[in-house]
Structure formats: C-alpha cells, structure tokens
Amino acid sequence: MPEPSQTPLEQHNIPLLERIDFVTVKLPFVHPFGTSVQTWTHKEALLLRLESGGYVAWSECVADPDPFYLSETTSTVRHIMRDFLLPLIEPGATIGEVMQKFRHVRGHEMAKATVENALLVWFALQRGVALHALxxxxxxxxxxxxxxxxxxxxxxxxxxxxxxxxxxxxxxxxxxxxxxxxxxxxxxxxxxxxxxxxxxxxxxxxxxxxxxxxxxxxxxxxxxxxxxxxxxxxxxxxxxxxxxxxxxxxxxxxxxxxxxxxxxxxxxxxxxxxxxxxxxxxxxxxxxxxxxxxxxxxxxxxxxxxxxxxxxxxxxxxxxxxxxxxxxxxxxxYFTEDIVEQPVVLDRHGFIDVPPGPGLGITVDPQLLMKYMIHSERVR
Ligand SMILES: [Mg+2]
Missing domain, CATH: 3.20.20.120 (Enolase-like C-terminal domain)
Incomplete structure (x- = not known):
C-alpha cells in the first residue's frame, strides 16, 4: 500500500521546543474499573508538557502502568519518547516528516500518539484555533x-x-x-x-x-x-x-x-x-x-x-x-476531582459539547496537578 501524500495539516512546521516535561499523575477512580484481565482502582497517567513561544501544550498517554491491557506501559513510553522519538524532532521539519521518521521506531503506538497529540495541540494554540478546527x-x-x-x-x-x-x-x-x-x-x-x-x-x-x-x-x-x-x-x-x-x-x-x-x-x-x-x-x-x-x-x-x-x-x-x-x-x-478545570458533562439529551477555545479548550489546574502528581521529569 503506497504511503499517503502529506495533507495540509501535516505541513505545519515544528517549532524549537524550549521545554519538555514528563508528569505522572495518579487519581483514584470513583469505582474500581474491572475487566476480564485486571481491575484498576486508580488512573495513573503519563502526561507530556511541551512549551514553546509562550504556548504550553499538554497531552496524555493512554498506557497503563502495567502491561495487562496492551504491552506498552507508562515506563516504556517514557523510555521511547525520551530516547527515540523526541530526538527525531527537528525544528523546521513538518509534522508529516516527523511522523514519517517515527515509522523507523516499530510499534510503540501509544508513545507516538502522545508526542503527536502534543504537537498538534501546540499548533492549534499557536494559531488560536480549536484542535478539531486544526x-x-x-x-x-x-x-x-x-x-x-x-x-x-x-x-x-x-x-x-x-x-x-x-x-x-x-x-x-x-x-x-x-x-x-x-x-x-x-x-x-x-x-x-x-x-x-x-x-x-x-x-x-x-x-x-x-x-x-x-x-x-x-x-x-x-x-x-x-x-x-x-x-x-x-x-x-x-x-x-x-x-x-x-x-x-x-x-x-x-x-x-x-x-x-x-x-x-x-x-x-x-x-x-x-x-x-x-x-x-x-x-x-x-x-x-x-x-x-x-x-x-x-x-x-x-x-x-x-x-x-x-x-x-x-x-x-x-x-x-x-x-x-x-x-x-x-x-x-470516573473521578470526583480531575486535573482540568472543565469537567465533561452530558446535556439533557445525552450529548457532549466540544470544549470551546483554542487547542483542547481545557485548562490544567496547577494545584490539582500538584495534588495528584507522583513523578515529574524535565527532559529539556
Ligand atoms: Mg475494549
């Protein structure tokens, strides 16, 4: 199957990433979440924070701390992002070119998604548009x-x-x-x-x-x-x-x-x-x-x-x-308290509105972030 040509979206140029942090938070679930493979009582999430030009983009890795749902874990994602994916990002390259380079790393889709999400959110913030519009x-x-x-x-x-x-x-x-x-x-x-x-x-x-x-x-x-x-x-x-x-x-x-x-x-x-x-x-x-x-x-x-x-x-x-x-x-x-200021709610017909505003349309609450943070690492 031939590779698709780059869409306009994939032609955005990557900025110089001035600061990069990994932050891990651990939030208690309202009810333990039981599946046929494991029951989880907490959500442990690895977050990626990118800062450049005064814009701060957050993304969340979907991996669990354990390999019971799929093989990637928050630890493998930190390793793959720090040692393989982030070094492939060169300022001035397009996001499409960066994603092509990421193909050299086999598997590790959750790690790749975490980086890609953060870059796309940064582009949306920098252009003052919502992620869905970008x-x-x-x-x-x-x-x-x-x-x-x-x-x-x-x-x-x-x-x-x-x-x-x-x-x-x-x-x-x-x-x-x-x-x-x-x-x-x-x-x-x-x-x-x-x-x-x-x-x-x-x-x-x-x-x-x-x-x-x-x-x-x-x-x-x-x-x-x-x-x-x-x-x-x-x-x-x-x-x-x-x-x-x-x-x-x-x-x-x-x-x-x-x-x-x-x-x-x-x-x-x-x-x-x-x-x-x-x-x-x-x-x-x-x-x-x-x-x-x-x-x-x-x-x-x-x-x-x-x-x-x-x-x-x-x-x-x-x-x-x-x-x-x-x-x-x-x-x-899931949570009585979340790390962002805008909880997801249903309207009276069961629908959910897209959060308005640039980027994801949400704000990370610094106090709640500190309250639930269990690990942080400044990568750059
Ligand atoms: Mg499923």
Whole structure:
C-alpha cells in the first residue's frame, strides 16, 4: 500500500521546543474499573508538557502502568519518547516528516500518539484555533457512551445501567468475562429491552467458546467487542461467520494495515479507534475514512482518561466516520476531582459539547496537578 501524500495539516512546521516535561499523575477512580484481565482502582497517567513561544501544550498517554491491557506501559513510553522519538524532532521539519521518521521506531503506538497529540495541540494554540478546527472539522455535539466495568453482583450491574439510562447515555457497554456473560446480559436486556447495549470481553474467550458466544445473539446487542485474543484477527473472522451479532475489534488493531486486514477478512463489522492505540490522531482519521468507505462503523474508545485525554477524544469525534457512540462519558463517572478545570458533562439529551477555545479548550489546574502528581521529569 503506497504511503499517503502529506495533507495540509501535516505541513505545519515544528517549532524549537524550549521545554519538555514528563508528569505522572495518579487519581483514584470513583469505582474500581474491572475487566476480564485486571481491575484498576486508580488512573495513573503519563502526561507530556511541551512549551514553546509562550504556548504550553499538554497531552496524555493512554498506557497503563502495567502491561495487562496492551504491552506498552507508562515506563516504556517514557523510555521511547525520551530516547527515540523526541530526538527525531527537528525544528523546521513538518509534522508529516516527523511522523514519517517515527515509522523507523516499530510499534510503540501509544508513545507516538502522545508526542503527536502534543504537537498538534501546540499548533492549534499557536494559531488560536480549536484542535478539531486544526484537524479540519467543525464543532458538533458528540454522542456519549459509558463503559461499565465488571461488578460483583447482577444487582450492582443493573443499578449502574439504571443510572446510565437516567443520564441518557446513547449506548451502554458492559464488560463480560467467562462466568459473567450470558446470564448477566440477559438480566440487563430483560430490564432494558430498548437499550443500545454492547459487551466487551477484552479477549477472554477462544474459538472453542463459539457455541457459548452464539447464545449472545439472542439479546440484540449492537456488537461484541474483542471476544478473542488481544493479538488475533483471523480467528475473529471465523467467529464472525458463526455469529449474527457484529464483532468489534479493539486490542488487535494497532495500525492502518491491521484495519485493512481485518476488513478484508470480514473479522469485524465495527472498529473501536483508540487514538493512542493506533499511533495518534492523524492515523485515526485515516482509519476512520477507510472504514467509512468500506461500510464499517467506527467509534472512539476510551482509556479512562483524565480531562486531557478525554478532550482529545471529543475533538477526534468531530471527524467523518465516527458514526457510533463511543466510550466518552462524564468525568464524574470516573473521578470526583480531575486535573482540568472543565469537567465533561452530558446535556439533557445525552450529548457532549466540544470544549470551546483554542487547542483542547481545557485548562490544567496547577494545584490539582500538584495534588495528584507522583513523578515529574524535565527532559529539556
Ligand atoms: Mg475494549
């Protein structure tokens, strides 16, 4: 597949980066976030702060401190950014040229996305425009979606779904795992017959479970996300052939090439684009356009981000192709206190406004940043 030519967006020139910092924050979750692979009680987020010409751009890395969701961690991202990616950035080069150089580093999409995000936010601030406008999309209201982690009892799960429905979330995702699947989905579906409901297994099943997973076809789910291995595409195609419910891939798609493979094999009918997982906003937009051209639904996945990463996902969802509600939910669903001054809230119809103003449209609160900071490193 030939490399795409540079878009006008990719022709912005990189400034001299006067100061670069890595800041790690750790915020307690309102509820522990349980998945089939791990339960997290805190959000530990690595932030990148770039300063140049009086403009300060923040970005948030989506990696966890552990390698249980995917292989990158906050420690590997610090290493790859400090020792390999940041040294490739030369003042005067275009962002497109820098992203081409980043291809020399294999993998490490979360690290690449963190740097790319910060550069794009800096360009938006310097030009006095919102990030979505820099990316080429007008502001619009974003659909909301909530991801409900595994709960100890079905009553707790039903209570969580009940409050999401009351808030008018456009879709509800529930995590499932072996032993907490068919009967738990049945309980939710019986109580909420019209709800846009989907499930996410985070890779807990194998193809041997196909007959069991077929039982989920009875519940009119909008999709089943990543039922099989985090690294598989082909077996998902075999499973999709045996299910009526659309499959959605998350963990196993890291690049545009992965997406073309998945679509060619009919391994999924929906794609979860986590901009951090696929190497950044530019690659996300490219994937969304390709998926749209192939009749594949796309939505923006979340990684329980702080207000910085949450804002990036909101801006991204103004782009063409993001046709389905994603994982973007209210800040209060995760944190009682965030490090940015503008919490994400739903309007009375469940929509989310793009934060107004230049860049991400959010302000990092210095006091809250200090309160939750557990590590900082001045790189330059
Ligand atoms: Mg997922």
């Amino acid at each position: 990316l080429g999309w007008p502001a619009k209201k974003i659909m909301s979606g909530i991801s409900i982690g595994l709960r100890d009892t079905q009553t707790e799960l039903l209570d969580a779904v009940e409050s999401a429905v009351a808030k008018k979330y456009h879709r509800v995702k529930m995590k499932i795992m072996k032993g907490k699947d068919v009967e738990w989905v049945r309980a939710v579906r019986e109580r909420f017959p019209d709800l846009q409901l989907m499930v996410d297994a985070n890779g807990d099943y194998t193809l041997d479970d196909a007959a069991h997973l077929q039982k989920l076809d009875a519940f009119a789910l909008t999709m089943i996300e990543q039922p099989l291995s985090y690294s598989d595409i082909y077996q998902h195609a075999l499973l999709q052939d045996r299910l009526r419910t659309p499959l959605c891939l998350d963990e196993s798609l890291h690049t545009f090439d992965d997406v073309t493979t998945a679509i060619a094999l009919d391994a999924c009918r929906v794609i979860n684009i986590k901009q951090g997982r696929v190497g950044g906003l530019l690659e996300s937009i490219r994937i969304a356009r390709y998926a749209m051209e192939h009749g594949i639904g796309v939505w923006s996945g979340g990684m329980d981000e702080t207000g910085i990463g949450r804002a990036v996902n909101i801006h991204l969802q103004t782009a063409d192709g993001f046709s389905l509600p994603g994982d973007t939910s209210e800040t209060l669903n």
